[in-house]
Amino acid sequence: MKSTEMLNQIKTLLNIEVKLEEMKLENGTLVEAESFEKGKEIFIKTDDEKVAMPVGEYILEDGRLLIVEEEGIIADMREVSDEVPAKESEEGKEISEDLKDEDQYEEKEDEKEMAEEDA
Secondary structure: OOOHHHHHHHHHHOOOOOOOEEEOOOOOOOEEEEOOOOOOOOEEEOOOOOOEEEOOOEEOOOOOOEEEOOOOOEEEEEEEOOOOOOOOHHHHHHHHHHHHHHHHHHHHHOOOOHHHHHH
16 A cells, blocks of 8 residues: 555544645755655655655755655755855866866976076
C-alpha cells in the first residue's frame, strides 16, 4: 500500500482533513508539505500521485533554500545569502590557474636576473 493511500485511509477513519501547503521550485515544479518547516514531510506533486522529495538542495520561487537530507523530510529552510560563495565555473578555474602559472614564471625570471647581477 502506498503511503498516500494509507494516509487517506487514516484521515477517513479519524474524520480528519489535513490541509497541505503548496509551493513551487524556481524551475516550476510543484511541491507540497503540511507546513514548510524543519522535520516535516515534503512531496513533489504530480498529476496522479505524490513522490517523496529526493535528497538535495532546492531554491523555491520566493528565493528561499530548501534542504532535504533524508528523502521526503525537510532538513532546513533558509534565506539564500550572498555570504556563500557561488561555485567557481570551469572557465574561472582555468583563468585563475593560468594567472598562477604566469606569476610563478615571473618569479623565476626575477630570481635568474638577481643571480646574474650577483655574479
